Amino acid sequence: MTTRRALLVGAPTTLLAAPSAFAQALGEAGVSGGDLSALERLMAQTLKGELGDEALAHELAAHVADAGFRWGYPMFPVREADSVVAYSFGYRSATGKVNPDTGLTDGEEAPEPGPINAMLADAVQAIRRLRKVRVYAQWEIAQVLADRHGMKDVVPIYPAKGEDGRKTYLSTDGVARGVIAHAGTAQALGKVAVVGHRDHVKRCILVSRANGMAAAAAREVPLPVDYDPRxxxxxxxxxxxxxxxxxxxxxxxxxxxxxSDLPG
Known part of the structure; x- marks a missing residue:
């Protein structure tokens, strides 16, 4: 997951090569955009009137449409997967000693994976039943896979420690980088089946691809859309x-x- 701070600053500069890149990938995967093209044209027309700049209006409309209205994601048959990369979604704190801006504990307790990560682990297990693949999972999911499903050969991705010795929050990009560090190269992962929460998985795939992975979700395996109020x-x-x-x-x-494109 991405921390609230990372939502505002420090995001990787290569995650969106072009505003329409993900829309093109969805089209290639057979995901329909419905009336989104018409909505995007309407937004561009409105912005042109507001800004007096047609080219800029189309660019901003494309960004807004991609980020706010395209929630589909590319998929491929699970039989094509060579590996799984699973990204967690939240976790629970037994004591409630967390930083409200980051979700990190004070380092004195062991966080609990929580029910959503248990569902994500179930999705990983469902893929593994259909195809024997190597699994890389953020620690919350990896813990459930080991404890509930007896999956001992998972590669867990843990947070790193900062200069002060405390654990730093593991962002979506940090998970992707951690997976590649274990695998050696993105190419060594082969075709990657990404597992993530239904509302997070689009960005998980974007981040995975930005880090060089050939990534999409497994078509046959549904992803959780539930939320944990705790x-x-x-x-x-x-x-x-x-x-x-x-x-x-x-x-x-x-x-x-x-x-990043601006001259220095």
């Missing part, structure tokens, strides 16, 4: 809060890309 991370307690957070994260990626 999650230690406030933005993962309710759907409206999370979706707004994810829209901000996607727009922040687009902003970072634009800033």
């Amino acid at each position: 999650s230690a991370q406030p933005w993962t307690r309710r759907r409206d809060a999370y979706l707004l957070s994810d829209v901000i994260a996607q727009l922040t990626m687009a902003r970072a890309r634009i800033l």
Whole structure:
């Protein structure tokens, strides 16, 4: 997951190569956009009237449409998967000693994976029953896979420690980088079946692809859309809060890309 702080600053600059790249990938995967093209044209027309700049209006409309209205994601048959990369969604704190801005505990307790990560572990297990693949999972999911499903050969991805010796929060991008560090290269993973919460998985795939993975979700395996009101991370307690957070994260990626293109 991405922390509230990371939603606002420090997002990777390569996550969106172009505003329409993900829409193109969805089209190639057979995901329909419905009336979104018409809505995007309407937004561009409105912005042109507001800004007096047709090219800029189309660019902003594309960013808003991609981040706020395209929630489908590319999929492939599970039989094509070579590996699984699973991204967690929130966790629980037994003591409630968490930083409200990051969801990190004070380091004195062992966080609990919680029910949503248990559902994500079930999705990983469902893929594994259909195809024997190597599994890389953020620690919350990896713990459930070991405890509930007896899956001992999972590669867990844990948070790193900062200079002060405390654990730093593991972002979505941090998980992807951790997986590649274990695998050696993104290419060594082969075709990656991404497992993530239904509202998070689009960005999980974007981030995975930005890190070089050939990533999509497994078509045959449904992903959880439930929310845990007791999650230690406030933005993962309710759907409206999370979706707004994810829209901000996607727009922040687009902003970072634009800033990176500016002359020094």
